[in-house]
Amino acid sequence: MKHRKLGASGLVTSALGLGCMGMSEFYGHTDDADALRTLARALELGVTHVDSADTYGHGHNETLLGRFVAQGGAARRQQVILATKFGIVRVAGQYERHIDNSPAYIREACEASLRRLGVDHIDLYYCHRRDPAVPIEEVVGAMGELVQAGKVRAIGLSEVSVETLRRAHAVFPIAAMQSEYSLWSREPETGMLAACAELGVAFVAYSPLGRAFLTGTVDVGQLADNDFRKNNPRFVGEAQAANQRLVASLTAFAADRGLSNSQVALAWMLNKHAHVVPIPGTRRIAYLESNVSSVDIVLTPSEIEQLDRLFDPLAVAGARYPDAGLLGIEAG
Structure with missing residues (x-):
């Protein structure tokens, strides 16, 4: 497995991480035993970066990761980079949320996450969403105090603007910036990726496979009722139909090269940006193994340009979230 640095924090992560949200919520049925097996296989394959948040499953996801770490003892804890987040507050059973960035809440949320994870420090702690x-400066100041107290090793931000990133980085070093980024969500290319490279901040890309739509394996009509x-x-x-045509072009591109859609989509990102760490989520070992293989796939500059053209942002239909999910996301 290749590796990439998380800013100037001293943390070195696998070039590909694992998003764990779907192991607890939002994507239909979940099974802890399956999730633990997938996590164990990920570590065997060299995936050391696992991504969670206190809101995923209302704490269940952090508890699940805590079980995984505990099963491997001190040796596993040293291997795994635990990333989690605070800031989204939800009522159980509801998608709607509000945002809390108050320093008091940050400290309280950190202690709760430490308890659920069963560890004495969090490796990478993000502000999940922004309360304007x-x-x-107050948010990052409180997060910096957690680093100084030894409860957190490095801090990150999620879905903020370039201006906010710069202001935050001037107060305390930001190790990672996490936002949605994929062939069909290209917003970070308008300035954020360049700003991260300039500041020495890693960019962590969530939903790099478009919530599995880009894989070409999703039958929207068969999704579970509790699949968001x-x-x-x-x-x-109509948006689904338009986007399906884009995926068909990706399928043809991948088939010509003997690859899967997911392998191409991840390789596109890894080849294009040396400071980006994709964190595709999956609950299945077969998909995990396929995703990991993308780390060693080489795409030529002309192939990358072809994929850029196939997924012109103006051709992608529909917003990336329903209105409730856009709360706390900064543009620019």
Whole structure:
């Protein structure tokens, strides 16, 4: 497995991480035993970066990762980079949320995450969503205090603007910036990726496979009732049909090279940016193994340009979240 640095934090992560949200919520049925087996296989393959948040399953996801780490003892804890987040507050059973960035809440949320994870420190701690009523300097100041107290090793931000990133980085070093990025979500290319490279901040890309839509394996009509994609604007109606045509072009591109859609989509990102760490989520070992193989796939500059053209942002239909999911996301 190749590796990449998380800013100037001293943390070195696998070039590909594992997003763990779907192991607890949002994507239909979950099974802890299956999730633990997938996590163990990921570590065998060299995937050391696992990504969670306190809101995933209302704490269940962190507890699950805590079980995984505990099963391997001190040796496993040293191998794994635990990334988690605070800031999204939800009522159990509801998608709607509010954002809390107050320093008091940050400290409280960190202690709760440490308890659920069963560890004495979090490797990478993110502000999950931004409350504009709280100055980013106060947010990062409180997060920096957690680093100084030894409860957190490095801090990150998620879905903020370039301006916010710069202001935050001036207060305390930001190790990672996490936002959605994929062939069909190209917003970070308008300035954020360049800013991260300039500042020495790693960019962690969530949903790099478009919530599995880009894989070409999703039958929208067969999604479970509790799968949030049933209400995602890109998965329904005319937008779904338009986006399916884009995926068909990706399928043809991949087939010509003897690859899967997911391998091409991840290799596109890894070849294009040396400071980007994709964190595709999966609960299945077969998909995990396929994703990991993308790390060694080489695409030529002309192939990357071809994929860029195939997924022109103007051709992608639908917003990436329903309105409730856009709360706390900064543009620019």
